[in-house]
Amino acid sequence: MSTEIHIPDESSAAAKGKAPLIGGLKRVKATGSKKGIAIFDFLLRLGGLSAALAAAATMGTSDETLPFFTQFFQFQASYDDLPPFQFFVIAMAIVGGYLVLSLPFSVVSIIRPNAVGPRFLLLILDTVALTLNTAASAAAAAIVYLAHNGNSSANWLAICLQFGDFCQKASGAVVASFVSVIVFVFLVVMSGLAIRKL
Amino acid sequence: MSTEIHIPDESSAAAKGKAPLIGGLKRVKATGSKKGIAIFDFLLRLGGLSAALAAAATMGTSDETLPFFTQFFQFQASYDDLPPFQFFVIAMAIVGGYLVLSLPFSVVSIIRPNAVGPRFLLLILDTVALTLNTAASAAAAAIVYLAHNGNSSANWLAICLQFGDFCQKASGAVVASFVSVIVFVFLVVMSGLAIRKL
Numbered sequence: 001m002s003t004e005i006h007i008p009d010e011s012s013a014a015a016k017g018k019a020p021l022i023g024g025l026k027r028v029k030a031t032g033s034k035k036g037i038a039i040f041d042f043l044l045r046l047g048g049l050s051a052a053l054a055a056a057a058t059m060g061t062s063d064e065t066l067p068f069f070t071q072f073f074q075f076q077a078s079y080d081d082l083p084p085f086q087f088f089v090i091a092m093a094i095v096g097g098y099l100v101l102s103l104p105f106s107v108v109s110i111i112r113p114n115a116v117g118p119r120f121l122l123l124i125l126d127t128v129a130l131t132l133n134t135a136a137s138a139a140a141a142a143i144v145y146l147a148h149n150g151n152s153s154a155n156w157l158a159i160c161l162q163f164g165d166f167c168q169k170a171s172g173a174v175v176a177s178f179v180s181v182i183v184f185v186f187l188v189v190m191s192g193l194a195i196r197k198l
Numbered sequence: 199m200s201t202e203i204h205i206p207d208e209s210s211a212a213a214k215g216k217a218p219l220i221g222g223l224k225r226v227k228a229t230g231s232k233k234g235i236a237i238f239d240f241l242l243r244l245g246g247l248s249a250a251l252a253a254a255a256t257m258g259t260s261d262e263t264l265p266f267f268t269q270f271f272q273f274q275a276s277y278d279d280l281p282p283f284q285f286f287v288i289a290m291a292i293v294g295g296y297l298v299l300s301l302p303f304s305v306v307s308i309i310r311p312n313a314v315g316p317r318f319l320l321l322i323l324d325t326v327a328l329t330l331n332t333a334a335s336a337a338a339a340a341i342v343y344l345a346h347n348g349n350s351s352a353n354w355l356a357i358c359l360q361f362g363d364f365c366q367k368a369s370g371a372v373v374a375s376f377v378s379v380i381v382f383v384f385l386v387v388m389s390g391l392a393i394r395k396l
Contacts, residue, residue, distance in 0.1 A: 081351035084340040116394050123390040127328070127383055134329050135336035142282040142337035146344070147352070153279035154345070156354040185325055188386065192321040195394040196314050 034113035037194045041187060042106045048183035049099040052133070055176035056092035059085060059140070062169035066162060077163040084139040085170065091136035092177055098129050109194070116195050123191040130184035137177040144170050232311035235392045239385060240304040246381035247297040250331070253374035254290035257283060257338070260367035264360060275361040282337040283368065289334035290375055296327050307392070314393050321389040328382035335375040342368050 062085075063078035079085040102125065105118045147167050150158035160167035260283075261276035277283040300323065303316045345365050348356035358365035 077351065082349060083343065120390060120394055124387050127325075127386045130325070130329065131332050131379060131383060134332040135339075138333035138336035139340035142340040143344075145281065146341075146354075151280060153275065154354075154357045156344075156352075159352045181329060185329060188325045189322050192318060192390055192393060195390065196318055 031113050034194050035110060037190055038106065038109040038113055041190055041194075042103070042110060044183050044187055044190075045099055045103060045106055048180045048187070049096055051176050051180040051183065052092050052096040052099060055173045055180065056089055056096060058169055058176065059092070059173035060089045062166050062173070064163050064166040075162065077159065077166045079170070082143055084143045088136045088140040088173070088177070091132050092173075092180075095129050095133045095136075095180065098125065102126075113194075119191050119195045123188060123195070126184055126187045126191060130181065130188060133177065133184055134181050137174060137181055140170065140177070141174045144174055229311050232392050233308060235388055236304065236307040236311055239388055239392075240301070240308060242381050242385055242388075243297055243301060243304055246378045246385070247294055249374050249378040249381065250290050250294040250297060253371045253378065254287055254294060256367055256374065257290070257371035258287045260364050260371070262361050262364040273360065275357065275364045277368070280341055282341045286334045286338040286371070286375070289330050290371075290378075293327050293331045293334075293378065296323065300324075311392075317389050317393045321386060321393065324382055324385045324389060328379065328386060331375065331382055332379050335372060335379055338368065338375070339372045342372055 059079050063076065066075040079089060102122060105122055108115065108118045109122075144167065146156060146158075147163075147170070148158060148160045150156050257277050261274065264273040277287060300320060303320055306313065306316045307320075342365065344354060344356075345361075345368070346356060346358045348354050
């Protein structure tokens with residue numbers, strides 16, 4: 001079986017000496033949409049960066065000292081009393097640092113929309129950062145839930161009744177970190193969209 | 199500025215009627231490596247499926263009744279006493295179900311290694327499943343840690359001293375779910391590798 005492809009004369013003539021016309025046109029169009037994705041990628045990274053840093057800073061500064069105390073003891077709550085909150089602060093700081101370091105690669109993608117290398121590197125690192133970010137958010141969310149509601153089966157009391165401000169700050173930090181999780185999901189999908197074969 | 203491209207006569211002659219020779223060779227090589235990636239993708243999905251189902255089943259069957267009881271109360275621990283464990287069972291069951299449903303798409307990628315559509319769909323859904331899986335694992339891990347160690351600041355006691363078997367099952371389920379998280383990270387990166395422009 002053989003198929004014939006009819007090409008108009010002028011296009012075939014142009015194809016001999018210079019770049020093929022139809023392929024060139026398709027490439028220009030693809031380059032334009034890839035540039036758009038790269039610019040959106042850069043803006044998303046800036047948004048994710050601010051969310052991650054806000055989450056780390058809010059959790060990191062969350063401590064509360066109750067206004068009453070006994071002779072031997074003063075009631076105080078801080079993020080480093082709870083290991084999942086410590087993990088949260090460290091992980092979100094790492095994610096924020098990674099997002100800053102990824103900005104130059106994103107700029108390279110804007111300047112050279114057809115370069116696959118930097119985008120593929122970002123896809124791998126974004127996936128790892130997404131996992132770290134989600135783990136930190138979910139672990140902190142589990143503890144925040146417990147602090148708000150307690151658990152009668154395990155006989156764990158809700159500490160938010162005493163430490164209201166502390167709990168509110170921790171909850172806010174968890175919400176900010178989930179915003180950054182959503183940003184990462186979009187970044188990974190958009191990287192896939194940009195590097196796919198057209 | 200104009201660049202000239204010298205093409206050997208036979209190749210140019212062949213290009214007129216049939217497929218271009220050099221491009222064809224490159225395509226065949228790329229197709230081979232893509233088929234390899236697709237087969238590995240399928241095997242990874244099977245591994246991730248067994249890990250996810252093992253995690254859901256282990257956590258879902260984890261309950262322990264202590265051998266002593268008072269007149270009014272019998273001490274019992276089960277996964278549905280703790281909301282993060284409930285979330286864990288549901289999320290891991292969803293992830294397992296998704297992995298089963300994704301197998302046909304993986305088979306399509308093996309049969310047609312150059313089709314970008316199914317792979318891109320899998321990339322998006324894998325990213326979402328990765329996020330769900332990581333969130334469930336991390337939330338359950340935070341509670342398992344608390345059950346093992348307790349927290350003196352919040353006055354939460356370690357319940358694993360009483361419910362040893364329950365804690366061991368829950369810990370095993372969390373470990374299995376993190377195996378499935380690692381599988382998903384590889385799946386996302388490999389999808390990116392397969393759909394990138396060569």
